[in-house]
Amino acid sequence: MIPRYPFVFLLLLSAGCARQKFFQPDARPDTAPLAATADSARVTAGRHYQRGPIGRVLLGPHHRQVWTQPVTLPVLKVASTVPGGLRPGKIGGGFQTTSMTVLTSTGQGYALRTIDKNPYRTLPKVLRHSFVLNLVRDATSAGHPYGAFVVPPLAEAAGIPHTNPRAFYVRADETNLGPASALYQGRVVLLEEKLEGETNIAGRLPGATALEETDYMLAKRYQTGQHTIDEATFLRARLLDLWLGDWDRHEGQWTWAAYVQAQGGTRWTPVPQDRDQVFFRFDDGFIPWLASKVVRKFRTFGPHYESIEGYTRNARYLDEQVLTRQTRPAYLAAARDLQKRLTDAVIESAVRQGLPREVYQREGASMVAALRARRDALPEVANEFYQQRARHVLVAGTDEDERFVVDRLNDTATVVSVYRHFKASNKPPRPDSLLYRRHFNPTETHSINLHGLQGKDVFELRGKVRRSPFVNIYGGPQEDLVIDKSRVAGMRRKTRFYDTARNNTFEPAPELKDKTTHGVTSHAFDRDGSGR
Structure with missing residues (x-):
């Protein structure tokens, strides 16, 4: 069936399969040889993003005028752009950007990345030779090719650590970047200091x-x-x-x-x-x-x-x-x-x-x-x-023993405090052992998720109020103790304990809902984002 909008159908049909030579062969629109001593060159970041009136209506004007605008950029000189010169290092980069670490004579690292992107590897194999690849490639023009260079002075004024990227043109005959030279020849690139590892701290x-x-x-x-x-x-x-x-x-x-x-x-x-x-x-x-x-x-x-x-x-x-x-x-x-x-x-x-x-x-x-x-x-x-x-807040402890204290003070304030190294549940925690404290208002916060992680943790709840956020307790794999002496008006219990049914201590309480199970799913905690 032909789509309702025939011009969209014609666009997709004309795209057919992916263009094999989508990207400009060289950033320089002038094909005359570049002088060996040239310090700068007239280049475009991406002439291939130029579209006619229909293309701009369907795909959007984006930043096409900037990508196709000829600008003057310095030529990357591997031996002298950075004092002491640069030598090629490890080739890396994400799925779209060609990237390589280049090193100074003292071992400090810089990232050398192409400004233009190729999203070929981000797509499933079945789509890599279809019109979808053309559309995704074209979407690169939504990004600003020179936007990153505006940020450093703004970050500096804001008091935020930052890198200092610079734009360069890599000569079409550049061979001093080792085996990766061909990947960079004739391209517009970004060079910025790497802020990773001890060798890159000095002076930064x-x-x-x-x-x-x-x-x-x-x-x-x-x-x-x-x-x-x-x-x-x-x-x-x-x-x-x-x-x-x-x-x-x-x-x-x-x-x-x-x-x-x-x-x-x-x-x-x-x-x-x-x-x-x-x-x-x-x-x-x-x-x-x-x-x-x-x-x-x-x-x-x-x-x-x-x-x-x-x-x-x-x-x-x-x-x-x-x-x-x-x-x-x-x-x-x-x-x-x-x-x-x-x-x-x-x-x-x-x-x-x-x-x-x-x-x-x-x-x-x-x-x-x-x-x-x-x-x-x-x-x-x-x-x-x-x-x-503030709607849902994570309060995580550590792999050490901690005490979580939840004070339901009044209808507008629930205070969560976390203390380190408790010795006995019947002794008050030392003030100098405080790790965390925050006041929560139930009009702003729906739930507070307490994660004890490793360690033998104690969770204490107290106070009688009419309104409170839900408090979800995840004890962790070791023995934990829950003491809930709090009370919140209404039929719904506002304290929920997620853990294993064995090796934990808690007593039935009016506000405590037992969510323990025979499995260990409740012990899962995403420490690095891999569980998203």
């Missing part, structure tokens, strides 16, 4: 003793209470993400700097990386508009925020693990602080400095105007982000 993050990926950091956080996370900096970074329209902030987009604390222990500070999706422009054509209704994370950057839920979907796991202490006043204070830091002058300078001159002349004014409008709305955005995160 003063005071840090280590740089680790998210899964390593979370493993340490859940191992012992001696490891804590700099939630305030992470919150500020996440608000910056929303401001920039950067929707792809999953756990793989961060590294974490370790700082030894004077009082003992280690504090982990987030370092955002990989700003490929800032200033994303997607749902401006018929087909992308339909796709955006199905995949809500594809949000379009503009003067107004489209969907906070969509912007944050890819980061949901990490937000849940990290933003556990921050209250509404903290969200609003962070937003107002960013408003003060991100002045009109800072925005103007960052856009002018980050965009190639030709691109700035084309869209610099509109980008600046959109950033100013979005900055002015940051408190409202922060409030909505808080409401989203």
